[in-house]
Amino acid sequence: MNATTDRKAIRQKEGGWRQFVALIRDADPPKLQLAIALLLSLVGTAGSLIIPLFTKNLVDGFTFDKLEPLHIVVLVLAFALQTVAGGVSIYLLNRAGHKIVAGIRDRLWSKLLKMPVSYYDNSQTGELTSRVTSDTGIVRGLITEHLSGSLNGIISMIGAIVILLVMDWKMTLVMLLAIPITAAIMAPLARQMYKISKGMQDETAGFTAVLNQVLSEIRLVKSSNAEEREYENGKKGIMSLYRFGVREGKVQAWITPVMMLVIMGLVVALIGYGGIRVSSGLMTAGELVAFLLYLFQIVMPAAQISQFFTQFQKAVGATERISAALKADEEPYQGGKDVTEREEPIRLDNVAFSYNEGKSVLRGVSFDIEPGKVTAIVGPSGGGKTTLFSLLERYYIPQSGTISYGAEPIGELSLAQWRQRIGYVSQDSPIIAGTIRDNICYGLNREATDLEVEQAARMAYAHAFIDALPEGYATEVGERGIKLSGGQRQRVAIARALLRDPSLLMLDEATSSLDSKSELAVQQALDNLMIGRTTLIIAHRLSTVVDADRIVFIEKGVVTGEGTHEELLASHPLYQEFANNQLRLNAETRINVTS
Structure with missing residues (x-):
């Protein structure tokens, strides 16, 4: 059992390493910059490796008579070469690292925008935000903060070991005995760090999701007295983050002392063994000094490399989440058949759909939406009316049945062209942070003139209130349009749909949450919007559906009636009940207004 678990852990680790390399490769790293940085690292390391040799000669034969200006010049040049080459190398690696991470973020952001709505149904916004910011930040930190130091360190260590083997291979073997000992101690600590960092990243994503949810709905929190909850x-x-941090601190508390113990033990062993060799004439004092200097050129980078691998474990965990998002299915936004310019009927034929397996929302739904006509969908709440709109927008794909535009299934048409033909005004039409003009023009695939924007606003009965604002169309609406009233937001959304000039208009109970005055203005705007367009309306009010060319009654995901208002009133018991309830509510409203 333990062997199986170990093999699985090894495969996961190798997979994570490969995923990280693939992620970097796909980000199109600047190869020339990286090559130059590597070359400069070699030059800087060469400069640093000259210094101990020069020191050896000084110790072995130092007298003021033998000290020549050339020696001083060589030493200064070695220091200067090391400093300049190392600095430029670090800069280039940092620059390359930021470019790589920018490429990853660009791919991830593009991917998130192309994912279907169903992906977001099963993901929290905070977690996705964490993928783009926190996880990519971990990868950036690995490349820009740790890669340069570890790269220089590896080169320095290899160069120092080669020189030491040439100088005295026996002393070098004594020193190299520390490597397997250190690796045996550090390997389990690295595995622990990987588990901790992966858990911390999951918890950070969850915590970010809570923050986003609460802060974006702070008014609901306060009105519900839910601050304590x-x-x-x-x-x-x-x-939870604190506990992960403490666990990480415990591992770090082992890593640093272990490294120091190894270093001090190595220094003592080398000084003791080297002292014996010096006293016996097998080694000079200068060689021993050079050995110790080279030791520090090995030990100091070893600490940097240790930090690099600790950060690498975190980056592998972040990579797994980023890669999972990048591998998710996209909407088929590109490709598909061109949508014909002429108006065609939309036909739903035996359409079935469920969000979760085993729980049908729509079952065998069939009806036609005639071009240029108004089709109203009514029925009890939860019957699947809004889901129908989502299927028509192609947010989801039916499990069975087809939705056709003329003779073509809409799934075979260009998604971009299909959605361009649709104007969707919902009950709580979304408003983005920005100006009123930004919101009216949002999603338009061309530059709109001020006259076009104003004309759309006038037809939406929005120009009067916009013009009365101090900054007019340049007024900032706040997050989610909080500075506008419900009626104002609806009219801005209708102006947006008018400017888009859609051929298919879908209205999802666009006036139900408004007061009577706002409802009148919005309804007049909707009347302007519906002229000459194929219109599909979800309605709960009798006044909205009486004048519809066709009414479809849906209950529990099944079409149970279809016809005009008069036809359904005469033949459909539930529609009769719906109409009578609406008439009673209207009468009660008139009595309340009169009194």
Whole structure:
């Protein structure tokens, strides 16, 4: 059992290493910069390796008479060469690292925008934000902060060991005995660090999700007196991160003392053994000094390399999450058949859909949406009306059945062209942070003139309130349009749809949450928007559906009635009940207004 677990861990580790390399390779790293940085590292290391040899000669034969200006010049040049080459190398590696991470973030951001809505149904926004910022930041830190030091260190260590083997191979073998001992101690600590860092990244993503959710809905939190509850939820994440941090600190507490123990033990062993060799004439004092200097050129980089591998374990964990996101299925945004310019009927034929396996939302739904006509969808809440809109927008794909535009299934049409034809006004039309003009023009695939924007706003009955604002169309609406009222947001959304000039208009109960005055203005705007367009309406109000050319009644995911208002009133018991309830509500509203 333990052997099996170990083999699995090894495969996971190798897979993580390969994923990291593949991620860097796919980010199109600047190869020339990296090659120059490597060359300069070699030059800088060569300069640093000259210094102990020069020191050896000084110790063995130092007298003021033999001290020549050339020796001083060579020493100064060696120091200067090491400093300049090392500095430029570090700069180039940092620059290359930032370019690599920018490439990863660019790929990840592009990927997130191309993923289907179903992906976001099963993912928290905070976790996805953490992928783009926190996880890529870990990769950036590995490349820009640790790679340069470890690269120089490896070169320095190899050069120093080669020189030491030439100088005195017996002393060098004594020193190299520390390597397997250190590796045996550090390997289990590295595995622990990998597990801890992976858990910490998961917890960080979860904590970020809590923060995003609470802070984006802070008004709901306060109106619900939920501050204490959300504080406890956040505190759980904070304490979990604290526990991971403490565990990480424990591992670090082992790593540093172990490294120092190895270093001090090695220094003592070399001084003792070297002293014996010096006293017996097998080694000069200068060679012993040079040995110790080269030792520090091996030991100091070893600490940097140790930090690099610790950070590498974190980067591998981050890479796994980034790679998982990059491998997720995308929407088929490119390709597909061109959408015909002429208006065609939309036909739903035996469409079935479920969000979760075993729980159907729509079952065998069939009806036609005639071009240029108004089709209303009514029925009890939870019947699948909004899901129909999502299928028409191609946010989801039906499990069975087809949705066709003319003779073509919409799944075979160009997704970009298909969505360009649709104008969608929902009950809580989303507003982005920015100006009113930004929101009206949002998603438009061309540059709109001020006159076009104003004309759309006038038709949406929005120009009057916009013009009354101090900054007019340049007014900032705040996050999610918080500075606008519900009616104002709806009219801005209708202006956006008007400017888009869609051929298919979908209205998802666009007036249900408004007061009577706002509803009147919005309804007038919708009447302007519906002129000459194929319109599909989800409606809960009788006044909205009476004038529809066709009404489809859906309950529990099944179409149970279809016809005009008069036809359904005469033949459909549930529609009769729906109409009677609406008439009663309207009468009660008039009585309340009168009194």
